[in-house]
Amino acid sequence: QVQLVESGGGAVQPGRSLRLSCAASGFTFRSHAIHWVRQAPGKGLDWVAVVSHDGSTQFYADSVRGRFTTSRDNSKNTVYLQMNSLRAEDTAMYYCARDHFTENYSGPFDPWGQGTVVSVSS
Amino acid sequence: SSVLTQPPSVSVAPGQTARITCGGDHIGIRSVHWYQQKPGQAPVMVVYDDTDRPSGIPERFSGSESGNTATLTITRVEAGDEADYYCQVWDSSSDHLGVFGTGTKVTVL
Numbered sequence: 001q002v003q004l005v006e007s008g009g010g011a012v013q014p015g016r017s018l019r020l021s022c023a024a025s026g027f028t029f030r031s032h033a034i035h036w037v038r039q040a041p042g043k044g045l046d047w048v049a050v051v052s053h054d055g056s057t058q059f060y061a062d063s064v065r066g067r068f069t070t071s072r073d074n075s076k077n078t079v080y081l082q083m084n085s086l087r088a089e090d091t092a093m094y095y096c097a098r099d100h101f102t103e104n105y106s107g108p109f110d111p112w113g114q115g116t117v118v119s120v121s122s
Numbered sequence: 123s124s125v126l127t128q129p130p131s132v133s134v135a136p137g138q139t140a141r142i143t144c145g146g147d148h149i150g151i152r153s154v155h156w157y158q159q160k161p162g163q164a165p166v167m168v169v170y171d172d173t174d175r176p177s178g179i180p181e182r183f184s185g186s187e188s189g190n191t192a193t194l195t196i197t198r199v200e201a202g203d204e205a206d207y208y209c210q211v212w213d214s215s216s217d218h219l220g221v222f223g224t225g226t227k228v229t230v231l
Binding site: 044047050061095097106108109110112113114115 | 153155157159164165166167170171176206208210212214217218219220221222223224225
């Protein structure tokens with residue numbers, strides 16, 4: 001079945017970096033864009049970024065543009081989210097989610113991984 | 123960028139109908155998607171492209187749209203439907219952005 005598994009989360013100090021991974025299986029990975037969505041504790045969903053199916057295009061939320069970079073390795077069925085200059089407000093559960101349609105990056109998001117927690121604190 | 127407004131909470135008795143609204147500029151010209159999130163779990167898509175239902179989602183879940191408001195309707199509500207629900211659109215008017223609604227907590231009485 002279609003599965004997405006995030007990893008790489010943890011506790012980090014403000015200003016430091018962290019790289020998240022999203023490993024996919026059960027579908028033709030190279031045909032689907034992958035999105036990152038985060039959820040701060042007790043808060044709503046917040047879209048972060050997307051990388052297109054072939055890795056040629058990325059878009060970012062205003063709050064992370066210039067600090068976060070998403071990329072993919074289609075030979076490894078894995079997407080990455082490089083997070084630099086982390087801030088306390090980046091503390092959240094980070095989910096990766098597949099774009100429902102092939103060769104499309106505007107959603108919807110289906111399915112989602114179970115998430116990985118990032119905590120930014122001094 | 124777009125702002126999508128949802129009521130913070132909706133309460134409904136078992137067997138009744140719950141309606142969750144999502145309001146925002148240009149809703150009528152964008153595809154609206156809906157997600158269900160139960161406590162401690164990842165979100166699940168329950169309606170996409172305004173009215174389409176993914177395989178495995180009960181027919182009790184349906185979407186509609188009128189003017190600048192989209193609505194998720196859950197008929198014959200069950201205890202297991204208690205969850206947070208979010209609407210979502212893609213805003214390509216300036217930057218390409220995913221936008222979520224503010225979220226609605228559905229409580230089954």
